[in-house]
Structures are given as C-alpha cells and as structure tokens.
Amino acid sequence: MNDVTAEPRMVTTWHLDYQGPTLVLPEWPAGVFLLEAEVPSPELSQFLFVAVGAPWRWYGRLGWTYQQWSEHLNSGQVRTFVLYQRGTPAGYFELCRHPEDGNSVELKYFGLLPSFVGQGLGRAIVQAAIAQAQRWSAGRVWLHTCSDDHPAALSTYQKAGFVLIQTETAPSEVPLNYATALLDAPYVQSRLARFKQN
Secondary structure (H helix, E strand, C coil): CCCCCEEEEEEEEEEEEECCCCCCCCCCCCCEEEEECCCCCHHHHHHHHHHHHHHHCCCCCCCCCHHHHHHHHCCCCEEEEEEEECCEEEEEEEEEEEHHHCCEEEEEEEEECHHHCCCCHHHHHHHHHHHHHHHHCCCCEEEEEECCCCCCHHHHHHHCCEEEEEEEEEEEEEECCHHHHHCCHHHHHHHHHHCCCC
C-alpha cells in the first residue's frame, strides 16, 4: 500500500463462473445510457474506482501510480463502460480479457455511485456487463467478489446466473486508515509529476 499503513485481515473470496444463457443488452429507463470509454483514461478509471468503491472500502488499486493505470488501460485487454443518468456518471464496469485462459473475460469491477443505488439500475448493469463480455469473447465469463464488498454482492451475482465454483479465506493487506488511503497519494503525486509544467 506504499506509504499507507496496512494490517493483515482474513478476507473470504468467492470465485464465480457465469453459467446462464447468452444475454442481450438491457433497455434503459429514459435519460439513462451506457457508453464505452474507448479512449483509455487513467483519470476517469481512477475516479470511477474511488467513487464507486469507497463505500465498500475497495483498496486493491489504491496506491497505483498514473503509469500503472495507463499501462493497464492500454494493454488491449481492458474495456471500461460507464453508465450515465442525464449526463452524470451513475456507475461503471470494467472487463478484462485473459488470453492465457482461452480469452476468458473477467468482470473485474462493477458498481453504482452511492446516489444511484436503489433505482433499479443494478440488475440491468449486471446484464449489460455479461452481454458485453459475451460479445467480446466466446470464452467463459467470470468474476470474484469478497466479504469486504457490498453485503448483497454474492447473491446479486448468483441471481444473475453466476455459479460459485471456489471459496477461499486468506489474509489481505487492508489499510488501517482508509480515509488516508483514499486520498491515493501515489496516484496524485505521479500524475502531478507527469504533467508538471517546465
């Protein structure tokens, strides 16, 4: 976690494979639409990770530098889709393709910004994520979630057609002070250095 003090904590991770039918993209309510962020943007992806993940204390990418974000997004194996409601970002999902695993597609990150939870968008964005993953590759579609995520995450994915294939519990380095970690100093400092005016 770089300069953020962390402690090991036991976290349960559930690995799930999608075993449902081929899906079509959902119909969105008026004023709601889904767009792919076709130009890799560390600023956008870092914002979405923090904005969606903060209530659930996502920490896996806190501490990534601007260069790490850029390399990840420019790998050719990552696609980011942003859900908008009347022009405001409401949520997103990130798909990662794994050529070494038969071009399987992982639903890496998914969620809604807090102010858009409870509007019936969750089920539709899961459907959209599965449909886009299936369109991208004929390989399996999979994900993992954990005990640190939204309490309904596991059941939401299972209702969407994902099947639990493995459970593991292991120590994970969790920030002691999440508010400090959320400031994401390595990202901010590396971005400032990258665009420093000479």
